[in-house]
Amino acid sequence: MFQTLIFGLSQGAIYALMALAIGIIYSTTRIMNFCHADLVMFGALISYWFIQVMHFDYGWGIVIAILLNGIIGIITYEACVRHVGKLSSGNNWMITLFGFGIILKNAARMIFGDDTNVYPYLFNGKTVRIGGANIMIHELIMIGSAILIGVIYEIICRKTKYGRALRAVSYKPDTSLLMGINSRAIVVVCFAVAGAIAAFAGSLIAPITFASYSMTSSVGLKGYAAALIGGLGNTKGAFVGGMLLGLIECVITLFLPAGIKDAISFIIMILVIIFMPGGILNAKVFTRNRGSVEKV
C-alpha cells in the first residue's frame, strides 16, 4: 500500500506542477491557459534537445528550457491574450489559446520531429527504499519541487511588493491600474513564470511519459482538473488538488480497471465543482475566517 501511495504522490506532483502554473495565470487574468499542456511539452522537448542532442549538462539543459519557455509564455500573452479585448466579458481568448497550443504542437513536430524520445531520469533513475517501497530519487525531487515552487510562490505573493501588486491586480485589475500598478507588466511576468514552470514540469515529467509532441495529451487535461479541484488561483489549492488527484487515481485503480482511470479523475472534478464550487480550498469550511481580499 505504501508503494501505491508513493506512486500516487509522484503522479500527483506532476498534476500539482501543472495546476500551479495554470493557477498563476488564472489569478491575474481570470482565464484558463488552454495551451499550458503544450507549453509543458515544448519545454520538455527543448530541454531534451539540449541535454541529449547537444549534450549539455542536465541542469543547464533545464535552465535554458526554463528561460526559453518563459519567453514563449510572454509570446503567448502578447499573441493570444493582450489584444482579444476585455477578458472578463469575451471568450476570444479560449480560441486563441487553443489555437496557440496547436501551433506549439506542430512547431514541436517540425523542430524536434515525431519520434518518441527517451528522456533520462535524474540520478540515472536510482531508487531508494523507504518503508518497504521503492521510490526513485527523481520522484522525490518531483514531489519536493512541487512543494518548493508552491512555497516560494506563496512567499512572494504574501511577503513581497510584487506579490502585493499581483494580488491587487488579481482582485481589482482596473482599480490597480488607477492606483499606479502596472497591471500589464504583472500579467506578462505571470505568463513568463507560468511558461518557466511549464518547462521545469515538462523536464520532470518527460522521463516518465517519454518526450514527444504528444506527451501531454492525457496528463495535460488532468492538470486543469487538478487546478479546478484544488481551487483556481489558489497556490495551496493547486498543490492539494494535484496530490489528491494523483493519490485517488492510484488507490482507485487498485479496485477498478486501469482503463477507466481518466474517467475517475473527471468524475471527481465534476463532483467537486458541484458540491464545492471554487475548489476544495476555497470551500466555506476552509475560508470561514478569511477576508475576501486574502482569497488570492
Added chain:
Amino acid sequence: MKKLFIRILTMLLVVVMSCTVFLGCNKKDNVFKIGFCGALSGSSAIAGKAVVDALETATAEINKNGGINGMEVKIVYRDDESDATKNLTMVEELLYKEKVDLMFGAVNSGSCAASLDIICEAEIPEIITEATSSALIDVTKYPFIFRNIMTNYTQAESLVETAKKGEFKNIVVIGDTTDLGKDGFATTKKFAEEKGVAIKAYIPYTKDDSDLTAVAQSIQKNEADCVIAWTYANDGAKIVKALDRLNYLNNVIIYGYSGLANVKFMEMVAGVDCSNITYLGGLSGFALEVGTNKLADKYQNYYDMVEALYGEYKLDGSGRTTTLTRFMRVYDSVYLIKWLIEEKAVGIDGVSLKNGIEKYGSEYESKWSDYSYCYSENCHEGFNISDCSTLTMDSPLVNEYVTGDIPWKYKDR
C-alpha cells in the same frame, strides 16, 4: 456575321472542354500508380516510413528494369497522421484525383478501416501490410482488400497456444482501450475458450497514459506468471518498468503481440532485464536460430540490400528504423503484382488484379517466405501461419554483422 462568329466560338469551346474532360478521364498513359495513405508522423511513423521505403525501393528497381510491361511505376503517398478522418479524405484524393491502380493500406487499423468502403467502391485492390485488426478483412464486405501480415486473429491463436504450452497457472491479458486492445481481448478470449486455456484477468488501460503502474499492480495482484500483451512499445516499456519497480518482472513471462517490438523499446527499458519478454514475429526466415549468426543466403541478400540502402540498424534508434520484415511485406507485394501482370497476363484494372490475386496469389514464389501466400477467392489473408515465430526482445550484435534487428528465435523454456 457576328452571330456566326459566336456560334463557331461556342462550338470550339465545347470541343476544347470535352477534350479536357476526356483527357482528365483518361488513364495516365503508361504509368502504373501505387498509392499509400498512412502514418508518416506520430508514434506510428516508423511503420509508415518502412512502407514508403519499400515502395520506393521496389519501384526504382522495377523501373530500372523496364517497368511493368513497359509501364513506369509511380508512387503517390500521403500522411494521414494516424487520423481516420484525414485518411478517408486523402484516400479519396488518391483514388479519384491521382487515379491510383493499387493501394497499400494505412498502418493503423482505425485509419485503415475508414477507407475500406470507398476503396472497394472504386474497385481498386488494396494490400494491407501493417494494420492487424481482424475486422479489416471480409471477403464479402470488402472484396478488394487483401492482407499479408499476421493478423490479431492469427497472433491471438499463436499467443494462446504458446501460453498453453508453458502450462502457466495464472495467465492475464493486457491491452489498451483502442481497437487493438479490444480486438486482442476478443480474439484471445475466443482461442482461450477453444483451447481450454483459463485466463485469470483481462486488464485494460488507456493508450499513451503517462502512468501505467496500475497495470503492473493488477498483474501483481493476480499473481500472474504469464502475460499476453496487446501493447505497443511505448506503453509496453512503461509497464515493464513498473513491473521492475514492483520487483515482479522476474516472476512473469511476457508474450507480446508483434507491435510490442519497436526499435526504441530496449532504449526505453534501459537497465531492465528483458530476458522474460518476447514478441510474435512473422517471416520466420528473417530470424536467427539461437546460437547462429547468419541468415540463409536468400534472406541475407535482402538484409544486405536493406542495410546498403537505409543504413545500419542501431539498438538506440539512431540509425535505420525500417526493419526487414516490414520492408519485405511491401516489397514482395509490389513484385507479386508485377508477376501477375507480366507472367499471368492479368489486366491492370482493379477487378482483374483482384481476381488475379485470388486465383494465382498462392502460386507466387515469395521473396521473403518459404511458405506460399494463402490468397484465394474465399481467403484474402495471405499470411501463412507456419511463418509465425516467438522472438526474443534483446537481440544480439554478432561479429561484424549488426544484426540487431534480426531477432533470435525464442529458446524454448
